[in-house]
Amino acid sequence: MLELQNIKKTFHKGRESVVAVDDVSFEIKSGEILGLVGESGCGKSTISRIIMQLLIPDSGSVTLGDVNLTALPRKEIRRHRLDFQMVFQDPYASLNPRQTIFSTIGEALQQRNPGLKGEVLRKRVGELLETVGLPANQMQRYPHEFSGGQRQRIAIARALAPEPRIIIADEPVSALDVSIQSQILNLLRKLQQELGLTMLFISHDLSVVHYLADRIAVMYGGKIIEHGKASQIFHEPKEDYTRKLLSSVPVLAKLAR
Numbered sequence: 001m002l003e004l005q006n007i008k009k010t011f012h013k014g015r016e017s018v019v020a021v022d023d024v025s026f027e028i029k030s031g032e033i034l035g036l037v038g039e040s041g042c043g044k045s046t047i048s049r050i051i052m053q054l055l056i057p058d059s060g061s062v063t064l065g066d067v068n069l070t071a072l073p074r075k076e077i078r079r080h081r082l083d084f085q086m087v088f089q090d091p092y093a094s095l096n097p098r099q100t101i102f103s104t105i106g107e108a109l110q111q112r113n114p115g116l117k118g119e120v121l122r123k124r125v126g127e128l129l130e131t132v133g134l135p136a137n138q139m140q141r142y143p144h145e146f147s148g149g150q151r152q153r154i155a156i157a158r159a160l161a162p163e164p165r166i167i168i169a170d171e172p173v174s175a176l177d178v179s180i181q182s183q184i185l186n187l188l189r190k191l192q193q194e195l196g197l198t199m200l201f202i203s204h205d206l207s208v209v210h211y212l213a214d215r216i217a218v219m220y221g222g223k224i225i226e227h228g229k230a231s232q233i234f235h236e237p238k239e240d241y242t243r244k245l246l247s248s249v250p251v252l253a254k255l256a257r
């Protein structure tokens with residue numbers, strides 16, 4: 001479905017340069033959740049921005065299906081934008097406070113299907129809200145009328161609306177209370193099972209990633225240092241760094257086992 005090959009990205013600030021992503025390759029199969037884990041600053045979000053075509057890598061390629069996105073002219077890339085949708089850490093910041101939920105999700109539906117209007121649009125928005133575990137009759141409310149976990153559900157509904165081929169979730173539960181985290185993780189797992197969702201799930205917390213992901217890639221200093229099946233990475237890590245990550249994040253570990 002999605003393949004990254006030898007991606008490299010260096011940022012320059014004056015004379016200093018930071019190699020944020022250093023020769024990263026991985027693939028995500030259709031219907032699979034790949035977990036990308038590593039401590040803050042290791043390059044995870046840079047990878048997500050490269051996949052989203054918001055950043056151009058210095059070298060390497062991003063291929064979706066059989067289309068090499070890195071070789072396409074900018075105009076053509078726009079046609080593929082809807083195929084990728086993001087869910088961010090902070091649903092407060094990513095939802096427009098002046099827009100009702102109906103308007104936010106309705107617009108996202110119309111991106112794929114501009115002809116959707118009136119009762120049909122309302123019905124689709126209601127269905128999406130129910131898909132993420134919210135009552136359809138709350139669509140005229142504003143983001144501030146919801147809790148943090150509910151707002152993340154709304155952000156997930158918005159990401160699903162244009163029927164993307166892949167969802168990139170960058171630290172989607174990191175700002176939530178632990179009890180709410182597991183609810184959102186369970187929702188994402190349900191969506192994977194019921195909708196065949198394909199997802200890149202990014203987190204600094206290995207126990208969270210293990211809870212959800214089919215496979216895990218461990219990132220350190222811009223490189224992927226270990227990858228494999230989620231259970232293998234979690235129970236029999238090969239690298240010392242992965243072991244360190246495991247011992248530093250016990251919060252959801254019990255749940256994950």
Ligand SMILES: Nc1ncnc2c1ncn2[C@@H]1O[C@H](COP(=O)(O)OP(=O)(O)O)[C@@H](O)[C@H]1O
Nearest residue numbers: 011012018020039040041042043044045046047
């Ligand atoms: N736009 C940018 N300009 C300069 N440096 C950046 C920029 N974006 C990220 N970086 C640097 O690249 C490295 C990786 O950052 P990032 O991808 O955000 O890491 P993560 O998401 O894993 O916390 C960090 O050292 C960060 O400071």
Ligand SMILES: [Mg+2]
Nearest residue numbers: 044045046170
């Ligand atoms: Mg980040």
